[in-house]
Amino acid sequence: MAATAATTCRLDNYLVLPDSTMDERIAAARAELGEDCILLGHHYQRDEVIKFADFRGDSYRLCQAAATAKGRYIVFCGVTFMAEAADILCRPGQKTILPDLNAGCSMADMADIGQVEDAWQSFVDMGLTSELGNRIMPITYMNSSAAIKAFCGERGGFVCTSTNASAAFDYAFGQGVEKIFFLPDQHLGRNTAWAKGIPLNEMVVWDPYMLNGGLTAEQLKKARLILWKGHCSVHQRFLPEHVDKVRAKYAGIQVLCHPECRWEVCRKADDLGSTDKIIKTVAEAPRGAKFAIGTEIHLVNRLAKDNPDKVVVTLDDSGCLCTTMFRITPQHLCWALENLADGQVVNRVMVDERVKYWARIALDRMLEIH
Numbered sequence: 568m569a570a571t572a573a574t575t576c577r578l579d580n581y582l583v584l585p586d587s588t589m590d591e592r593i594a595a596a597r598a599e600l601g602e603d604c605i606l607l608g609h610h611y612q613r614d615e616v617i618k619f620a621d622f623r624g625d626s627y628r629l630c631q632a633a634a635t636a637k638g639r640y641i642v643f644c645g646v647t648f649m650a651e652a653a654d655i656l657c658r659p660g661q662k663t664i665l666p667d668l669n670a671g672c673s674m675a676d677m678a679d680i681g682q683v684e685d686a687w688q689s690f691v692d693m694g695l696t697s698e699l700g701n702r703i704m705p706i707t708y709m710n711s712s713a714a715i716k717a718f719c720g721e722r723g724g725f726v727c728t729s730t731n732a733s734a735a736f737d738y739a740f741g742q743g744v745e746k747i748f749f750l751p752d753q754h755l756g757r758n759t760a761w762a763k764g765i766p767l768n769e770m771v772v773w774d775p776y777m778l779n780g781g782l783t784a785e786q787l788k789k790a791r792l793i794l795w796k797g798h799c800s801v802h803q804r805f806l807p808e809h810v811d812k813v814r815a816k817y818a819g820i821q822v823l824c825h826p827e828c829r830w831e832v833c834r835k836a837d838d839l840g841s842t843d844k845i846i847k848t849v850a851e852a853p854r855g856a857k858f859a860i861g862t863e864i865h866l867v868n869r870l871a872k873d874n875p876d877k878v879v880v881t882l883d884d885s886g887c888l889c890t891t892m893f894r895i896t897p898q899h900l901c902w903a904l905e906n907l908a909d910g911q912v913v914n915r916v917m918v919d920e921r922v923k924y925w926a927r928i929a930l931d932r933m934l935e936i937h
């Protein structure tokens with residue numbers, strides 16, 4: 568039910584609407600918008616919202632979809648950094664909408680641009696690199712703010728995902744740099760480097776709340792990898808004892824973890840992979856296969872539902888929920904779509920033009936690395 572006049576409908580009026588009315592209204596607004604709007608849904612999104620997505624995927628695939636979207640509006644049912652990436656990659660004239668601007672990412676929030684610039688200046692002052700990164704290459708995980716992506720782009724670095732992190736490390740060292748400065752997820756950085764044979768004693772963790780990152784000049788000089796002290800509050804909850812417990816409960820179960828999990832958990836897992844790889848592995852497994860999955864609970868529950876001939880359980884019984892992505896409710900989606908149908912753009916995510924320029928360079932470099 569769209570408003571009749573082109574005035575912005577208040578979100579407050581939507582948050583009290585009963586769930587039972589949402590499906591019909593969202594479907595009607597989608598139909599009214601037609602091809603002018605693409606609705607993107609991240610794998611961790613709740614079922615009541617993702618069922619309306621034209622395209623589902625991880626942050627990388629969703630950004631690819633945003634980059635090729637035809638209509639004027641990209642409604643992103645994910646979190647802020649994903650919507651920012653869509654705004655960076657989309658065509659002029661397109662607008663990216665995040666139905667709830669409070670849907671942030673705890674990991675992305677752990678790397679503040681001011682803190683990162685201070686850390687870099689320390690490296691420059693110690694003679695470890697030039698301002699523009701001749702000896703250290705900054706690489707940021709997709710799960711970071713646009714400002715951090717731009718920081719990397721401006722210094723010869725780029726963005727990576729959990730799918731191409733390994734290739735990104737090869738590329739960086741292939742360029743002759745001595746070190747990688749990896750932001751903001753220490754676990755993905757550590758797991759990727761370990762898999763390439765880099766020992767733990769050649770990795771250091773930069774703590775932005777400590778003087779000189781809590782590191783000595785000697786430690787920094789010796790390190791091949793400087794990891795930012797950030798993590799995903801969802802994946803860090805999985806512990807090594809969860810692996811032992813699930814194996815004791817289900818004979819022959821395979822443990823599949825996202826590389827945002829702790830190194831100690833990943834060492835015990837049978838395999839690691841991005842959300843896309845996890846989905847593919849479970850889908851292609853023979854009937855009767857058993858999996859314990861170390862990733863966000865909505866995806867695990869959906870995998871269990873979509874693969875009734877297999878056993879699919881969460882690695883941790885208490886269930887790990889991305890509480891920030893969960894903020895987007897059907898009411899938020901309905902509000903955003905009905906306003907769009909009335910010609911009102913609400914919750915538009917816009918990246919500053921200068922940030923956009925360098926972040927785009929960092930993202931484009933990523934697309935060249937496989």
Ligand code: SF4
Binds near residue numbers: 672675863889
């Ligand atoms: S699961 Fe973790 S990394 Fe992914 S959006 Fe949620 S908080 Fe961020």
